[in-house]
Amino acid sequence: MLAILRRTIATAAAGLVLAAGSSAHARPLELDDVAREGELRLLPERPDPEGYGYVSHVVIDEESLRDGVVRVHTCHQRLDPNARIVVLFNRERVRSIDIVRAEGVERAWVDGHRVELAGVQRGGTVCIDLRSRALDPLGEGRWRLHAGPLMRRYLDGYLPMEAQLRVSWPPGLLGVTAVEPAPQPGVRLQTAADGAHLNVIFAGRLSARWELQQRVPSDGAR
DSSP states (O other): OOOOOSOOOOBOOTTOOSSOOSOTTOOOOOGGGSEETTOEEEOSSOSSTTSOEEEEEEEOOHHHHHHOEEEEEEEEEEEOOEEEEEEEOOTTTEEEEEEEEEEEEEEEEEETTEEEEEEEEEEEEEEEEEEEEOEEEEETTEEEEEEEEEOOEETTEEOEEEEEEEEEOSTTSEEEEEEESOSBTTEEEEEETTEEEEEEEEEEOEEEEEEEEEOOOOGGGO
């Protein structure tokens, strides 16, 4: 879920045809499906369901609340064809990066605080594990978790994409007090005792934010 990457760049190929995929439910992309620089458009449904998508799962434990370091598993799925794609991470926060899966990619490697992909074919996938100091303490048992910015760049604009951002923790440890963007058409939030899931369909540059509060155990649980 949380793209706990400070910057993620997934650039579409300059020759990419502005059209939806081959799904029976797809339709040609319209002007309202595409965002210009500086815009963020939330979309009630995906116009190109077989297009690029991003999945992230952040794991928080009690030690994370002390040192701010979380474990993150991310996947960039159904990539657009490109000679080169660079995924950047915040060099001040990242602790380790490992490529755990790469399909439809001629070469994938870690270079410092970035992952480099070369010869990316349409529909390719890359999955990355990392440890990152991504939790910012706010005091009084509160923390903030950031995701993004995430984008699907096309020339001077942005194509639609979907981000599935999941956070998990030991049952009863934390609760979600707010998310940004807030739930609305194109943004779905599900919460449980052991985590939460935020699903966003959008075009543009997305920077998501989670506000978390530590749960106070009941007297019977002490």
